[in-house]
Amino acid sequence: MTMDDLDARLRRRLAALADAAAHEEPVPLGAAVVRPDRRGGRAQSALPVGALGLVAVLVVALVAIAPRLVGGPTVVPSEAASHSPTSSIVASVTASPTASAPAVPEKPSPLPGGSPSPTAPLVPDAERFSASAVAFFDRQHGLIGGDSAGQGVIWRTDDGGLTYEKQLVPAPGILAIAVTGTAEAWAGAPTALLHSADAGRTWQKISSIPLRSVSFVDAQRGWALQYGDVANGLADGQLVSTSDGGRTWTPQAAAPCHYDPNIPLTFLGAVSISFADALHGWVGCSWPAGVGMGPKAISATTDGGKTWRLVAANLPPDGPSIGQISVGGYLTGIAMRPSGLGFSWASPGLNQKTTDGGRTWTLDPPGILDGPMISSAWLLDDRNWLALVRAGAAPAPQTLQATSDGGQTWRVVGNIPLPPY
Secondary structure (H helix, E strand, O other), X not given: XXXXXHHHHHHHHHHHHHHHHHOOOOOOOOOOEEEOOOOOOOOEEEOOHHHHHHXXXXXXXXXXXXHHHOOOOOOOOHHHHHHOOOHHHHHHHHHOOOOXXXXXXXXXXXXXOOOEOOOOOEEOHHHOOEEEEEEEOOOOOEEEEEEEOOEEEEEEEOOOOOOXXXXXXXXXXXXXXXXXXXXXXXXXXXXOEEEEOXXXXXXXXXXXXXXXXXXXXXXXXXEEEEOOXXXXXXXXXXXXXXXXXXXXXXXXXXXXXXXXXXXXXXXXXXXXXXXXXXXXXXXXXXXXXXXXXXXXXXXXXXXXXXXXXXXXXXXXOOOOEEOEOOOEEEEEEEEEOOOOOEEEEEEXXXXXXXXXXXXXXXXXXXXXXXOOEEEEEEEOOOOOEEEEEEOOOOOOOEEEEEEOOOOOOOEEXXXXXXXXX
């Protein structure tokens, strides 16, 4: 029997059912109907009217979907729809499905090159984690901070970055993390400063000061750059210091990024700070001028931040050129060691290394211009460093990478988001 024959038989059956329903007297829904056999035989029990209507709906629906079963186009029989008491229901079912749209499939955590990790579990987009800051107490114990769908998140590891414990913290968008000793840690955000005294296991808000870069030399003394809030009159990059573990902060009169007191470079802002001890510190100064290049400078202090001097600067077109530092990229961070060794990173890409206290800088992997970019780095000693590396512009995949030869070669420690998810 062909599909056309089946279609014709179903339509004839539907018409007969509809005609029978039209000659029935009203009967309560679900009540049985008993009528005499028209051939003169004994009475027969008919289906309830409600069931009859259901049968009609099912028959029409079957007619509508039968072609789909064999690959043909979906057709709603116009004749049956115009005469059947159930036509409005059928039209609704066939034209306006009420089933909800399928959920967007979850995406796997990608590798630095953009390919999904074959072993990474699926992670909902709402749980995607953007890492902004990294700091390690030693080779095994460290912290990574950032944001997940507007929620501040800090990940803690006790095995060198193989596994992590995820913690939601009372501040959105962690921008900076600093640690000292074996247990003291601070996390800066646009709305608060958080503190942990147990190596990042628990966190408390200790100040409402907005910070973009933080550096501590012990449990009490620290320096930071404020996160700008122009609407409330707060200049971005204002230098502040604390002597009580971050509970109170004092603005510093000295402006690290002014190369001449008489000719202030108001367009050159402080973006990152790093202190090696209570006296020696460095500030990275930058301004995104455009076309992948921007004025930048490194300023240093030897008296705990009371006075600053530029040790390297490249300020085109009319500014001074001091020391040696590339103008490529927009400087976003620096990390310095007591030995005078240091590392700076810029967007988009282009990282540099110094071995003489910031006076001369040479290009250093893994970042290259318009290639992989570093979001944050931490120098455990002169050779062992860690960095958050993004495979390109956000939201490109991120990895935690490490070097044991002072930045010459790097290896991937883990993908971000980090396990457990």
